[in-house]
Amino acid sequence: MLQALFNGLSGLFGFSKDLDNIGNNISNMNTPGYRGQSAFFENLADGDGTQLSQEFTDLSQGSIQQTGTSTDVAISGKGLFVLHDTQGNVFYTREGHFQFDADGYLVDDTSGYRVAALNSSGGLTDFTIANLTTLAAQPTTKVNFSGNLAKATAGQTGPNTQQVPGIQIFDAAGGMHTLTATLTDNTATTAGSWLVSVKDDTGNVVGTGEVRFGPDYTPQAGFSSFDLSLKYNGTAQKVTLNFGTPGAYSGTTQMPGATASIGAKVADGHGVVGISQLSFDTTGSLQVTYSDNERKQGPQLALAYVPDEQDLQLHQGALYSAPQQLSVSLGKAGSSYFGNITGGSLELSNVDLTRELTEMIIVQRGYQASSRVLSITDSMLQQLYSSTGGGGG
Template sequence: MLRSMYSGVSGMKGFQTKLDVIGNNIANVNTTGFKSSRVMFKDILSQTSAGATAPTDERGGANAKQIGLGVSIGSIDTLHLAGSAMTTNNPTDLRIDGNGFFAVALTADAEGGNIFLTRAGDFHVDGAGNLVNSDGMFVLNTGGGAITVPQGSSFSIGSDGVVTMRDAEGEVTTDNQIARVVVPNPEGLEKAGGNLYRVGQNAMGPDAEELDLTAEGELNVAAGSIVAGQLEMSNVDLTDQFTEMITAQRGFQANSRIITTSDEVLQEVVNLKR
């Protein structure tokens, strides 16, 4: 069979994956804290029909003759670029102006394996006074526990994540600070659905045993400040996505034409017996 036919098949599969990623990006154009993805291609191992020869005093060198065998997916990258800010004036809507992530967990006394990261700061106060996300997961403080606002208290959240609470008697407490987590390699985070990220094996350094919720010193600067009353919107650029969609569509069509042409050539070979 012709190599070009299999190359065309690999190209169609690759561009189909690219269209899948683009479709997901466009579907999440209004998703809070969503980070777009992109597909990068790489060529498949080439077949060498003649090797290279080195030049000598009597004869010049010759380059190798290689025939490519198609394309495959090199990577699917998540682009952790900041999304635009949307002002809501809701005191529990939070946006991180920096590289940090909020930490949330299913239980108030979360441990490393139960902690998820998110850039979506649309938080709420539940019936028990806990600060939670839209799915009821607890927003964690720097000590790894839940943030609780006692009933009857007014509160505000500062740029450093400190929750200032004032009770009916006017007493002020600042015991809670919202955790901001810095990840060395954000592209190593794995999307877990619900605007959440799971810490993958390549997200942290080899010596990191668990997430650092304190973000002290230099990490505190890298984590960024918290802006109350704002949300970070999706970083999807529709102009780029539709341009990439056109490119992927034409690439898919061109590869299908390769298969059609290869089929016509094979048909001519079969007809030689007439």
């Protein structure tokens, strides 16, 4: 009979700890990347009651929800993100709520640990955009002209000139300069000839040249472009003024009877530009878009694979560590057994609230039954004590 007391007590302890586990699951149902924990009871030898066996992790995929935050990432399929702290301790997680710190390192927003990327040899390195935050200035090397140059009309007095203002070019330091090109009809002297004079924003002439048009009204070979030799901040800079390809009508033309429509477009060059947008592709590579719409590829997220994730040790939040004897493979998303990355999204907890509430009811009933065993056993012991002389005068 005394053993019944200990059996009932073991039931109370077991159900109480199981309720702790259920409570932890429910409290983390909104924790991104959290995986529910389940515990099972096992019988003790010789009828000595019960105890909780090893806890198990629910490894099923949580639902993926868009967040609109470009640095949030989720894994669709197998794999774990890799983090490390300042002491070099490595952790793994499915929670991908990341952000860039002031130094350009991608860090876990919850723990502050740095996120790992893959280096060229497949090893781990810090995920950083310190060298990608801006694009260095690029000097302009070419300006393309297009449209039509109209000949002088009958009765027109003075020189036939057409002007192209507002040509904005960049020097090697990122400074912007505005040029104005003036084209003067020289066909009276040379057939199809137009003289070009270019001034800077102070009104100084910085270059001259000539463009000629053939019988097909397109630029002639040898007269379709010329170079400006400029100098800014002590640095020489050559800018080619291109008026089109001989025989092609996509550049500058001299069509009879057509109105004047000459214009210019700078082909290249920019000042120092910053990042306008960040995004992750399905392989976990960061795509960087700058304010001039130029794009560059950044680092690639490292993913870890463990054959049996039940062997991982759970830490705070949704972080895991691997025992020394555990084999961990590294790779990239979309390859081998690794899943794909979904950018701007988070994997939510895989806790099923309905299931947890059902388990809670079962635990409550088990706890009540174990408590009843103690109560009845105590009553029987009291009755036995009374019947064996406990009540004698």
